[in-house]
Amino acid sequence: MPHLVTTLHNLGIQQASSGLHREALTTIEEATSLYCQLSATSARWKGELISALNSLGDLLAQLGLPAEALTISAEAERLARASAEDSPAVWLPDHASALNWLAIRLAAMQRYEEAASASAESVELFRRLVDVNPAVWREELATALNNLALRHSDLNETLLALECAEEAVRIRRILRRDDAVTDTVRLAQSLGNLANCLAARDRYAEALAVVDDAIELCHERRRARRGGSALDLPMMLANRSVYLAALNRHRDAMSAVTDALGAFRAATDDTAVTAPELSVLLRTAGHRHRALGLPEESEALLNLAARMEAGFASA
Known part of the structure; x- marks a missing residue:
């Protein structure tokens, strides 16, 4: 049984990473049940059970x-x-x-x-x-x-959020010196989070500088064919548009939205399966532009999101 349950758990993880979420759910549920039986006979299996439970929880979250x-x-x-x-x-x-x-x-x-x-x-x-x-x-x-x-x-504890994000970036800058391949991805994600925290404190110029660093790392990662989420770059570009709008650089802001759409479609081959994520990106940018007193830009973004959602619903 030990060999079987380990194989099942690994298979479930592979199925999930391949987009076969329903199949993965069945497989990981079976693995978790077997780990429960093993852990009841020996404490040495408790770690594997906890790991399987974490995998199962992650999969259930992905399934909504x-x-x-x-x-x-x-x-x-x-x-x-x-x-x-x-x-x-x-x-x-x-x-x-x-x-x-x-x-x-x-x-x-x-x-x-x-x-x-x-x-x-x-x-x-x-x-x-x-x-x-x-x-x-x-x-x-x-x-x-x-x-x-x-x-x-x-x-809405923006100062505490900023302090945590700053510390995470400091750590990952140090780690990147030792492993530029792996930690470029993680540093870019931490910089994106830091930019959002700065913006929440109305420090838009600093947020813009930080997100520009993150975007450059995303481009570096793509040139080197490294890992990371396909959505990192378009989401950062969308956030960049918000910071630019807050700094009254409206033309640059709309250009950044266009770049975000292009980056999203390039990263996902414009497939319908990712349309919900793109519509969320558009709606977020649209609502933020409206809050900044930019109704025309907001309407354009929200209308595009609505058209995408209508197309996704009918697909």
């Missing part, structure tokens, strides 16, 4: 089932916490990671205060791990700080 995903993530965190209380030297990393996932699931259910609390605890645990072995755990701390910045933003 946030309540179910939260239930699974809460169970993973409960198991990890109990294990860490018994043997912190062994289980502290699992608990820190499980808390990070739990915070994301709570935020998806708009339980923002609970999410922020879980995220803050995750950061604190990763700080303890960094104190022991910084080479291994600094990247995980940066990820947890990024997520904590988002949770503070959910609560």
